[in-house]
Amino acid sequence: MANGMNILTSALAATGVAGLAVGGFAYAALWPGSQIFGSTIRGGSDPSEIALTFDDGPNDACTGALLEVLAKHDVRATFFMVGQYARQSPALARRVHEAGHLVGNHTVTHPLLARASPRRVREELAGCNAILEDTLGESVRYFRPPFGGRRPDVLRTARELGLVPVTWNVTGHDWAQKSAEEVYGIVKAGIARNRRRGRGSNVLLHDGGHLTMGADRSRTLRAVEMLLAQDAAGRRFVTVDRWDSV
Ligand SMILES: [Zn+2]
Numbered sequence: 001m002a003n004g005m006n007i008l009t010s011a012l013a014a015t016g017v018a019g020l021a022v023g024g025f026a027y028a029a030l031w032p033g034s035q036i037f038g039s040t041i042r043g044g045s046d047p048s049e050i051a052l053t054f055d056d057g058p059n060d061a062c063t064g065a066l067l068e069v070l071a072k073h074d075v076r077a078t079f080f081m082v083g084q085y086a087r088q089s090p091a092l093a094r095r096v097h098e099a100g101h102l103v104g105n106h107t108v109t110h111p112l113l114a115r116a117s118p119r120r121v122r123e124e125l126a127g128c129n130a131i132l133e134d135t136l137g138e139s140v141r142y143f144r145p146p147f148g149g150r151r152p153d154v155l156r157t158a159r160e161l162g163l164v165p166v167t168w169n170v171t172g173h174d175w176a177q178k179s180a181e182e183v184y185g186i187v188k189a190g191i192a193r194n195r196r197r198g199r200g201s202n203v204l205l206h207d208g209g210h211l212t213m214g215a216d217r218s219r220t221l222r223a224v225e226m227l228l229a230q231d232a233a234g235r236r237f238v239t240v241d242r243w244d245s246v
Contacts, residue, residue, distance in 0.1 A: 040150075040166060040167050041166045041167070041240055041244060042166075042167050042168070042202060043169040043194065043201060044200030044202075044238070044242060044243040045198070045199055045200065047194060047199055047200060048195075048200070048234055048235050048236050049200035049237075049238045050191060050200065050236070050237050050238070051077070051202045051239060051240050051242070051243075052070075052077040052205065052227075053077065053080060053168065053202065053203060054077060054080070054205050054206060054208075054220075055080045055106055055205070055206050055208070056085075056110065056206050056207065056208035056210045056215070057081055057082070057092075057096075057207040057208035058081060058086060058089045058207070059085065059089075059208035059209070059214065059217065060089055060092065060213060060214055061214045062207045062208065062216075062220070062221060063079075063089075063096065063207045063208070064092065064095070065221055066220075066224065067095060067099055067101075069225055069228065072228075073228040075228060076100050076102070076237065076238075076239050077101050077102075077237070077239065078102040078103075078104060078142070078240045079096050079103050079104065080105065080142075080143075081093060081104070081106055081128075082109070082110050082210060083106075083107065083108035083109070083127055083131040085213055086128075086131050086132055086135050087131050089213070090135045093132070093135050094136060097136045101239070102239035102240065102241055104143060104144060105125060105129055105143040105144075106128065106144050107128050107145075107146055108123070108124050108127040108128045108131065109124065110146045111146060112149045113145050113146065113149050113150070113151065114149035114151045114154070121153065121154050121157050122161075125143065125158060125161050126161055141163065141164055141241070141244075142163065142166050142240060142244075143158050143163035143164065143165050143166065144166045144167070144168075145165065146210065148167060150165065164244055166240050167202070168203065169190075169201060170193075170203040171186075171190070171203075171204040172187045172190075172205045172206075174217070174219060174220040174223065175206055178219065180219040180220075180223045180226065181226075183205075183219055183220060183223035184222075184223040187203055187205075187227060190203070191203070191235075200243070202240065202243075205220050205223075205224065206220055207220065
C-alpha cells in the first residue's frame with residue numbers, strides 16, 4: 001500500500017495535469033486520500049483523536065461481541081452498515097445505534113460503485129438510506145463507498161441524498177487472513193504514523209464481510225481488545241462526525 005502510494009504520488013508529481021488525464025482516474029477514484037472528486041472526510045487535525053470504524057455489518061457473528069468490548073472501555077465507534085444486512089438483522093443494527101455509536105451508509109449490496117451505472121449508484125445509496133432510516137428511526141448522514149471506490153457522479157449523488165463521503169487514513173487489512181496480533185500491529189503503527197504527522201486517525205476495520213452474513217471477524221475483535229487495553233493517556237476515541245466541517 002505504502003509503495004503504491006509513493007509510486008502514485010511520484011507519478012502525479014512527474015506528470016502533472018497531463019498525467020491526471022491519463023493515469024489519474026484510478027488514483028482519484030480509488031485512493032482514499034484523493035480529494036479530486038470533491039471533499040470527503042478522511043481524518044482530523046488533532047493527533048490525539050482516533051475514530052474506530054467498522055464496515056460491512058451488522059454481522060450476527062461479531063457485532064454483538066464488539067459492542068460489549070466497546071462498552072467495557074466506554075468507546076463510541078462508527079459503523080458503516082450494508083443495507084441488506086441491516087434488513088436481515090434489524091435488532092442488531094438498532095443495538096449499535098442505541099449504544100450511542102454512529103451508523104453510516106455502506107450501500108445495500110456492497111458493489112464497486114466506480115463501475116456501476118448512475119442509476120444503480122442512486123438505488124444503492126438511496127436504498128441503504130431508506131433501510132437504515134426505517135430500522136433506526138432517524139436518517140443517516142455519512143457514507144463510505146465500498147472498496148473506497150468513487151467517481152464524480154457517485155459523490156454528486158451522495159451529496160444530493162444528503163450524505164457526506166468518508167474514507168480512512170489507517171487500514172487494519174483485517175479482510176486479509178491476518179492474525180489478531182498482525183492487525184493490531186498494523187493499526188498501532190498507522191496511528192503512531194498519523195500522530196507523528198500531527199493528524200488524527202480514521203481506522204478502517206470490519207465487523208462484517210461483504211460476501212456473506214456471518215463472516216468470522218474474531219481476529220478483528222481480538223485486535224480491538226488489544227488496542228483498547230493499551231494505556232488511554234493522550235488519546236481520545238471519537239466518531240467521524242467530529243471531523244465534519246463541511
Ligand atoms: Zn465494505
